[in-house]
Amino acid sequence: MKAVKRKILLNPGPATTTDTVKKALVVEDICPREKDFLEVMKWVRDELVKIVHGDLNKYTSVLFCGSGTINIDVIISSILPAGKKMLIINNGVYSARAVEASKYYDLPVIELKLPYDRPIDVDQVKEAFKADSDIGVVYATHHETGTGILNPIREIGAVAHENQAVFAVDTTSTYGLIPMDIEKDQIDFLMASAQKGLSSMTGLSFIVCNRKHLEASKMYPKHSYYCNLYRQYEYFERTGEMQFTPPVQIIYATKQAIIEYWEEGEAEKFQRHRRVWEALYDGIKKIGLEPAINKEWQSGLVVSVKYPVHPNWDFKAIHDYCYQRDVTLYASSENTFRLCSLGAIDLEDVAYFLNIFKEALIAQNILLSFDDATTKA
Numbered sequence: 001m002k003a004v005k006r007k008i009l010l011n012p013g014p015a016t017t018t019d020t021v022k023k024a025l026v027v028e029d030i031c032p033r034e035k036d037f038l039e040v041m042k043w044v045r046d047e048l049v050k051i052v053h054g055d056l057n058k059y060t061s062v063l064f065c066g067s068g069t070i071n072i073d074v075i076i077s078s079i080l081p082a083g084k085k086m087l088i089i090n091n092g093v094y095s096a097r098a099v100e101a102s103k104y105y106d107l108p109v110i111e112l113k114l115p116y117d118r119p120i121d122v123d124q125v126k127e128a129f130k131a132d133s134d135i136g137v138v139y140a141t142h143h144e145t146g147t148g149i150l151n152p153i154r155e156i157g158a159v160a161h162e163n164q165a166v167f168a169v170d171t172t173s174t175y176g177l178i179p180m181d182i183e184k185d186q187i188d189f190l191m192a193s194a195q196k197g198l199s200s201m202t203g204l205s206f207i208v209c210n211r212k213h214l215e216a217s218k219m220y221p222k223h224s225y226y227c228n229l230y231r232q233y234e235y236f237e238r239t240g241e242m243q244f245t246p247p248v249q250i251i252y253a254t255k256q257a258i259i260e261y262w263e264e265g266e267a268e269k270f271q272r273h274r275r276v277w278e279a280l281y282d283g284i285k286k287i288g289l290e291p292a293i294n295k296e297w298q299s300g301l302v303v304s305v306k307y308p309v310h311p312n313w314d315f316k317a318i319h320d321y322c323y324q325r326d327v328t329l330y331a332s333s334e335n336t337f338r339l340c341s342l343g344a345i346d347l348e349d350v351a352y353f354l355n356i357f358k359e360a361l362i363a364q365n366i367l368l369s370f371d372d373a374t375t376k377a
Contacts, residue, residue, distance in 0.1 A: 008349045010280075011330035012145040012173060012302065013068075014195035014202050015343025017257075021200060024256035025249045032248050038240040040255055045236070047258045048206055051266075052175070052182040052190060059182060061208045062233045065247050068172040069097065070227065071191035071205050075139065075168050076101045078229035079189060079217050084136025085110055087128055087165075091151070092116050092144025093333075094170055105223045110135065116144070119297055120151045122159060129163045141170040143178070145340070146332055147293050148302030150174075157186025166213050172196060177273055177301055177342065179266050188213045194250065199343050200257035203247040209233070274300045276341035279350040284339065287358065288368025292336045301342065307335040312366045321360035327353050 009016045030037050041063065048061040064070050076098060080086050086107060088098050091114040102109040112128050114120055120140065129135055138160040142153050153169050160167040168189040171180065175190070176197025182190055190208040194200035207229065218230045225231075226244070235243045261269065277300045281291060284305055292304040307313055315337055319329045330338045361368065 006326070008327045008345055008353060009343055010339045010353065011328050012196075012338060012340045013193075013342060015199045015340075016345050016349075017199050017201070017253075018260060018344045020260065021253050021256050021344075024253045025201065027249060027252050030248065032246050033241060037248065037251075041242070041246070041251060042240060044251060044255055044258065045206075048192075049182075049208055051258070051261065052180045052187075052208055053184075054182045054208060058211060059208055060211055060214070060233070061206050062214075062229060062236060063242060063246065063251075064205045064207075064227070064232065065203060065242070065244070066205055067202060068170075068191070068193040068196075068205055071172070071193070071207055072098050072101050072170065073224065074207060074227045074229050074232075075189055075191060076107065077105055077223035077227055079137055079166065079168060079213070079220065080107060081136050081216075081220050083134070084108075085132060085134045086137040086139055087112060087125070087132075087135045089120050089125060089138070089140045089151075089156070090114065091118075091120055092141060092149060093146040094144060094172070095139070095141040098139055098141075098170070107223075108134075116147060117149070117293060119149055120156060122152060122155045125156055125159050129159065129165075135163065135165050137168060138165050139168045139170075143171070143174045143299045143301065145173040145302055145338075146304075148298040148304045148338070149293060150178075150297065150299035153187065154185045161186055166210075173301065173342070174299065176261060177270065178299065179270055182208060194254045194257065196342055198254060198257040198261060200254040201250045203250040204254055272346060273341045275347060276345055276350055277301055277303065279347055280339045280341060280353075283350060283354040287354070287361070301340060303339045304332060304336050305339060307337070308366065308368060310366050310368075312364050314364060317364055318357070318360045321363060322353070322356050325356045327356055 045061045049059045087110045089112045090096050099111050140156050143150050157167040166188040169187050170191045172192050173196050175192030188210040194204040195202040280303045290306045292306045315331055332338050
């Protein structure tokens, strides 16, 4: 296989992949109904449960072909019992997307809208239950990637279960990055995708589910044909296959990514992402830029950076300068941009980025607090 030029992706996904994950895409042509491929899918499904320490007798995973947003559609349209309401805790762009999806299905949803710049206040979740006893599902996002805010899912899950509600969590940008225990974190439906924490490729999403609650959803109102969770699960259990054509090559790449996840180790992988985040956070501050979110509220995966107040600042120009030198940055809303520690990157990649970023600032005649004496424009 021809060598592929390596890129340092500091965007919030997809992430930088290893050469071995890339090579895993190149496989013999195979019909996805063949036994050999079904064995690969079954292995991947089981390993996805094990990564969050789930008991395979109690939990399973259900695969879907699509980006992470397909999981939002699946959960919103599949797990709400008749006569019950869904409480969506909205403190960021990705939980807001769940609210938007619920409106397309005209579902009975309560939106608990909270500030975007701080974690969810669990007391307000308790108040929501006091105000409405018909809540049957609580929906939250573990890590709001738009800001880097990390929400207290274990505490929210406890409130949901104390009130006989199930708990669904979007963990798209924490799965495989921040260690989780689906049982201890009191999660009933956990959503994630292959292209972020596992450093695989875009096109495979999955939901790790409590079997009891998943099987109960068979009797719930159905709002989607392709995205019905129980329908996909039942087909997997009965045939070992995905109902419709799966992303074959992406599943092979994800198998390789999972192998590499276990080889690195859960704790070691988290420590690597954390040290990359610390280096990004400290490096940006030394340059003279200001993080947008209090450090103690952040996940250790995203640094949300305020645009500097400078007449020459032009994010697109800075982005393009870095992109031409194999570093990808990502703009946010509210005059910020994001630097993410996802993917197969480490401290040497941060050092390279910071030097390129300084060069970009100098090229735009933006001199902040850093010492540019040793930096070549």
